[in-house]
Amino acid sequence: MSRTKRQKIDDDTSTVTTKFEHLPNELIVLCLSYLTFFELYESFFGLNQRLNQLLLSKPTIYIDSIPETQFLTHCFNLSHFLSQSQNGLLALRSYDENQFKLIMKDHLFKDKFSRLKSLTLNSIHADSIYDVIFNEEMKLYDILERLFLSEVSEEEEHGSAVNRLCNRLISSKMKSLNYLNMSFTPYRCGCENNIQSGRDKVDLEFKRKASTSHLETLIIGEIDGEKQTQISFRTLTDKLLPRLLKLKTLMIDSVHFEHEKHSYSQGVMKNKSVLTMNLKTVKVWIKRQDQRHKSVLEDFFIKSSSSDDLAVEIFCGDDENSFE
Structure with missing residues (x-):
């Protein structure tokens, strides 16, 4: 292989993204869409300003599979998150009846869903x-x-x-x-x-x-x-x-x-x-x-x-x- 071709391959390889934060916003949002809100908040919220903004701009809140031992704490986190979110097209998705009822009927959230436009329930x-x-x-x-x-x-x-x-x-x-x-x-x-x-x-x-x-x-x-x-x-x-x-x-x-x-x-x-x-x-x-x-x-x-x-x-x- 000629030196010129080898150099070109090395240059191309060096441009490959190897870190999650180097991905463009569109790909990060796509990756985040596969996680529940509990997983997103616990894993990414508060890491840096960019990720915070991407999370706060998410149109869908997916509440499901919250561990019972962390449910109360997570409710406060969710309330805090909703207070900061500026999204005008808030959507909510839930596949867990008990957690859905507890959140929707709690006075902590009484004024938090005034912007709720879309609801998905299973x-x-x-x-x-x-x-x-x-x-x-x-x-x-x-x-x-x-x-x-x-x-x-x-x-x-x-x-x-x-x-x-x-x-x-x-x-x-x-x-x-x-x-x-x-x-x-x-x-x-x-x-x-x-x-x-x-x-x-x-x-x-x-x-x-x-x-x-x-x-x-x-x-x-x-x-x-x-x-x-x-x-x-x-x-x-x-x-x-x-x-x-x-x-x-x-x-x-x-x-x-x-x-x-x-x-x-x-x-x-x-x-x-x-x-x-x-x-x-x-x-x-x-x-x-x-x-x-x-x-x-x-x-x-x-x-x-x-x-x-x-x-x-x-x-x-x-x-x-x-x-x-």
């Missing part, structure tokens, strides 16, 4: 979510703009908290909410082996008379996962959609036609007289045995929409290209 009971969002002291129902709910379930076998939560979320009570992504799992008892009790799906029900929601995007169900959330065609067209007149994007992982007694074609025409929607994108999954009703759904959305560029996709059974 595996938390519907009652707990309802109590936090519609708490009259925090009034998250006034400020939340985006809400992600995954694997939400009832706390009791014959509870009605899921439907109560859904009916309240999709109404004018949520004054700023424009994006809602929610999926549910059937009630499971706390016995050994987590044996499932009752039905294997969650049927969503909505009240006929309700105020109009401000939602622009609604996603119901685990679009790319197990289909455990469903809604009937009649409930969708007669009770849910009439309160979603501002909706632009709708995705539902399971609409079923079981136990429907009315004529579907008449139902479409009936709803045409009361619905004038602004939908742009519709993606709906139906059961393979309901495939004969595919055209009914398509016809309903086309006739109910005021948009000339509406895109409607109805998927049946195990269609591979579901909601990609």
Whole structure:
């Protein structure tokens, strides 16, 4: 190898970043996104001004897996951190119900979440979510703009908290909410082996008379996962959609036609007289045995929409290209 080529390789090698703090801000932020807030605070906060600024600018606070022996101390740290943060688009994510409830209901944080715009919750009971969002002291129902709910379930076998939560979320009570992504799992008892009790799906029900929601995007169900959330065609067209007149994007992982007694074609025409929607994108999954009703759904959305560029996709059974 010539001396010139060897020198070039040595020069290139010398420029390789070997220390974490030498990385550009974009890469550091990407690395930090894989850690919980507890891990970030304990490992990086207070090391230097640059890292402090990057942490304080993070839009999402991920509270989960905080060791019980350090939970109280960490609550004070979190409160102090939120007091310093200048981020106007604060987002909160939690997969731990007990820690979530303790933090959200503690007076230490009563005024800390006044800037909370986005909330992501996983595996938390519907009652707990309802109590936090519609708490009259925090009034998250006034400020939340985006809400992600995954694997939400009832706390009791014959509870009605899921439907109560859904009916309240999709109404004018949520004054700023424009994006809602929610999926549910059937009630499971706390016995050994987590044996499932009752039905294997969650049927969503909505009240006929309700105020109009401000939602622009609604996603119901685990679009790319197990289909455990469903809604009937009649409930969708007669009770849910009439309160979603501002909706632009709708995705539902399971609409079923079981136990429907009315004529579907008449139902479409009936709803045409009361619905004038602004939908742009519709993606709906139906059961393979309901495939004969595919055209009914398509016809309903086309006739109910005021948009000339509406895109409607109805998927049946195990269609591979579901909601990609």
